[in-house]
Amino acid sequence: xxxxxxxxxxxxxxxxxxxxxxxxxxxxxxxxxxxxxxxxxxxxxxxxxxxxxxxxxxxxxxxxxxxxxxxxxxxxxxxxxxxxxxxxxxxxxxxxxxxxxxxxxxxxxxxxxxxxxxxxxxxxxxxxxxxxxxxxxxxxxxxxxxxxxxxxxxxxxxxxxxxxxxxxxxxxxxxxxxxxxxxxxxxxxxxxxxxxxxxxxxxxxxxxxxxxxxxxxxxxxxxxxxxxxxxxxxxxxxxxxxxxxxxxxxxxxxxxxxxxxxxx
Amino acid sequence: xxxxxxxxxxxxxxxxxxxxxxxxxxxxxxxxxxxxxxxxxxxxxxxxxxxxxxxxxxxxxxxxxxxxxxxxxxxxxxxxxxxxxxxxxxxxxxxxxxxxxxxxxxxxxxxxxxxxxxxxxxxxxxxxxxxxxxxxxxxxxxxxxxxxxxxxxxxxxxxxxxxxxxxxxxxxxxxxxxxxxxxxxxxxxxxxxxxxxxxxxxxxxxxxxxxxxxxxxxxxxxxxxxxxxxxxxxxxxxxxxxxxxxxxxxxxxxxxxxxxxxxx
Numbered sequence: 118x119x120x121x122x123x124x125x126x127x128x129x130x131x132x133x134x135x136x137x138x139x140x141x142x143x144x145x146x147x148x149x150x151x152x153x154x155x156x157x158x159x160x161x162x163x164x165x166x167x168x169x170x171x172x173x174x175x176x177x178x179x180x181x182x183x184x185x186x187x188x189x190x191x192x193x194x195x196x197x198x199x200x201x202x203x204x205x206x207x208x209x210x211x212x213x214x215x216x217x218x219x220x221x222x223x224x225x226x227x228x229x230x231x232x233x234x235x236x237x238x239x240x241x242x243x244x245x246x247x248x249x250x251x252x253x254x255x256x257x258x259x260x261x262x263x264x265x266x267x268x269x270x271x272x273x274x275x276x277x278x279x280x281x282x283x284x285x286x287x288x289x290x291x292x293x294x295x296x297x298x299x300x301x302x303x304x305x306x307x308x309x310x311x312x313x314x315x316x317x318x319x320x321x322x323x324x325x326x327x328x329x330x331x332x333x334x335x336x337x338x339x340x341x342x343x344x345x346x347x348x349x350x351x352x353x354x355x356x357x358x359x360x361x362x363x364x365x366x367x368x369x370x371x372x373x374x375x376x377x378x379x380x381x
Numbered sequence: 382x383x384x385x386x387x388x389x390x391x392x393x394x395x396x397x398x399x400x401x402x403x404x405x406x407x408x409x410x411x412x413x414x415x416x417x418x419x420x421x422x423x424x425x426x427x428x429x430x431x432x433x434x435x436x437x438x439x440x441x442x443x444x445x446x447x448x449x450x451x452x453x454x455x456x457x458x459x460x461x462x463x464x465x466x467x468x469x470x471x472x473x474x475x476x477x478x479x480x481x482x483x484x485x486x487x488x489x490x491x492x493x494x495x496x497x498x499x500x501x502x503x504x505x506x507x508x509x510x511x512x513x514x515x516x517x518x519x520x521x522x523x524x525x526x527x528x529x530x531x532x533x534x535x536x537x538x539x540x541x542x543x544x545x546x547x548x549x550x551x552x553x554x555x556x557x558x559x560x561x562x563x564x565x566x567x568x569x570x571x572x573x574x575x576x577x578x579x580x581x582x583x584x585x586x587x588x589x590x591x592x593x594x595x596x597x598x599x600x601x602x603x604x605x606x607x608x609x610x611x612x613x614x615x616x617x618x619x620x621x622x623x624x625x626x627x628x629x630x631x632x633x634x635x636x637x638x639x640x641x642x643x644x645x
Contacts (some may be wrong), residue, residue: 164428168446171431172456182432184537192534270456273448276530299644302566380563381645 125195127372131202140204140219142366151304151375152368153193153233155203156344156352157361160185163230165273167350168234172270176279176347178303180371183231185349190233193371199231205364212356218302221361226329229361235304236345236368237282239375240297245350249290249295258329259366260284266318267309269347274355280326281309281341282316285333294340303378310341317341327365391458404468404483406630408518410504415568415639416632417444418496418609419458419467420616421485421625424449427494429537430616434496436534440543440611442567444462444635447495454497457635462543463495469628476620499568500553500632501546501611503639504561509559513554523630524548527606530582531573533611538619544590545573545581545605549597557601558604567642572637574605580606591629 127147133139143152163185171178174239174266180191188199200221208216208224218224237260241251253260260282267279286294291311300309322339323330328348333339349362363369392412397403407416422430426447434441445457452463464485472488474479482488501524505515517524524546530542545604550558555575563571578586586603587594591610597603611628 164431167428167431167435168448171443171446172433179435182435184432323624380566 127370128196130370131194131197134204135201136199143204143350145366147370149242149374151180151193151236151371151373151378152236152297153371154236155199155363155369156232156234156347156348157229158352158357159226159359160228160230162274162357165233165254165275166348169275169351170234171267171350172272173209173279173347175306175309175343176345178235178305179232180235180303180373181199181233183233184231186227188225188231190231190371192205193233193343193373194369195372199369200225203363203369204367207362207364209353209357209360209362211358212353219365224361229359232348233346233369233371234345235301235378237305237342238321238368240301240342241376242375243301244298247369248292249286249297252285253329256331260328261325261330261380262318263314263341264344264350265325265341269274269351275351277351277354278318280310280344280346282328282344283325283339284323285331285337286340287337291338291340298342300379301375302380305343305345306322308340309343311351312338314339323369389495390559391634392460392633395458395461398468399462399465400611402510407468407634408630412516412639413503413506415444415457415635415637415642416440416500416502417635418500418612419463419633420496420612421493422496422616423490423622423623424492424494426538426621428610428618428619429539430496433499433533433536433539433615434612436536437543437611439570439573439607440533440609442499442500442569444497444567444637447497448493452489454495454635456634457497457637460576463491463633465626467627467633468631470506471626471628473617473621473624474616475622481628488625496612497633497635498612499565502604502632503568504565505564505641506639507561508558511557513550513561514547516595517593520595521597522595524592526591526595527578527583527588527605528614529589529605533615535629539615541615542582543573543619544608544610546592546608547586547589547603547605548596549601550604551601555602555604557588562606565639566644566645569607571610572604573607576602578603612614
């Protein structure tokens with residue numbers, strides 16, 4: 118599919134996905150609009166999970182919670198249906214993926230609570246606008262992600278290590294990268310670590326736990342940001358009877374602009 | 382009591398209150414440490430209330446949630462006991478205040494969840510350090526608070542208008558006041574309104590709904606910030622079977638520094 122035909126407006130994206138006329142990874146789709154990670158859990162885990170997010174805002178920046186019995190993200194994407202408007206979904210039972218589907222309608226239950234959380238696409242746009250190149254984008258790869266030894270703050274049944282994404286940054290651009298991403302606390306915000314991967318428990322930077330490896334060139338340092346995979350990893354850790362998520366790379370597109378979430 | 386004998390460290394404050402050797406309003410106590418509003422609700426309202434706070438972060442900036450069965454704020458005030466370490470508490474049943482007490486120990490239940498929320502003392506310190514005078518402090522009064530027509534975003538049984546605090550600011554200092562308070566999103570953050578009180582539904586600026594009136598001098602504008610009274614007002618609105626709070630002006634003192642919560 119050429120870039121010309123990529124949907125430009127969130128409502129177009131939802132309709133095309135819902136109608137089956139477009140499906141794919143959402144990187145570059147509806148540029149300027151905030152994309153979100155999705156985690157759906159039964160109501161009896163909702164308080165513990167929301168509290169987990171409150172205690173770990175860098176990996177788990179909540180954009181909206183859709184309460185049990187509802188499927189429309191009225192605050193961030195009025196008119197959308199969380200069950201149909203993402204290109205792909207994964208279904209987990211007791212912590213194991215049991216299905217990958219294009220619609221959650223046949224799987225929906227009235228006790229399900231949906232959590233939409235910020236993703237790094239927002240701050241990546243800001244970094245590129247600030248003249249900071251992103252190697253994984255240049256190479257057309259997924260960002261490299263690692264399980265660290267940085268503990269999250271537990272909440273009830275939810276606990277586990279933080280997952281981070283890594284981007285190699287030229288030393289003279291690291292300060293600017295911190296400043297630019299600090300403006301987006303709703304989409305992971307400032308880095309959690311700069312430099313030595315071993316200091317946060319990463320043994321081999323060339324072997325990410327998720328996504329694709331990229332080289333780090335002389336004059337660059339690896340810079341690490343809290344990653345939206347964390348809440349999914351932590352949630353699966355406690356083996357909930359049912360959990361549903363977006364398929365990696367296929368995010369939910371909100372009708373909020375990146376700029377709506379910038380501070381200062 | 383002279384200022385010399387005001388406790389300086391949070392742990393001293395907790396011990397003196399718990400032991401009955403000191404009680405009073407907490408303005409000026411343990412300078413530099415974050416003070417918090419307290420709302421305690423039964424577990425069955427906890428998810429809805431936490432979600433209300435997530436949806437309304439300016440009036441309801443959650444610092445910590447103490448889960449049912451626990452009384453120690455382990456994240457923001459390890460060693461403290463939320464039932465005994467505040468100088469005064471109020472008890473509400475079905476939305477009506479039924480008692481004002483010095484300890485919650487006789488009233489405690491294992492299904493109670495405690496919410497600690499940021500208060501404006503943190504950003505007031507920052508404003509004074511930035512050379513912005515605060516009239517209510519100069520006059521030794523409580524800040525003026527008003528019920529507005531700004532709606533909060535509802536969550537379950539919780540809804541109602543935002544309550545704001547007002548500080549008169551010289552026109553040439555308003556931009557600086559916005560900048561300084563923007564650095565403290567965990568303690569209400571930037572103003573919600575500048576100027577004309579009628580625009581946010583305040584009919585008579587000389588008659589606050591809570592606290593004490595102050596004059597607005599020529600060359601000044603009233604500047605309005607989201608206020609920590611909002612969550613209490615909204616919670617009482619839904620007439621919970623039981624709700625417990627701090628007594629106004631008698632805040633919980635955390636062991637976190639104001640600077641810990643400053644962004645950028």
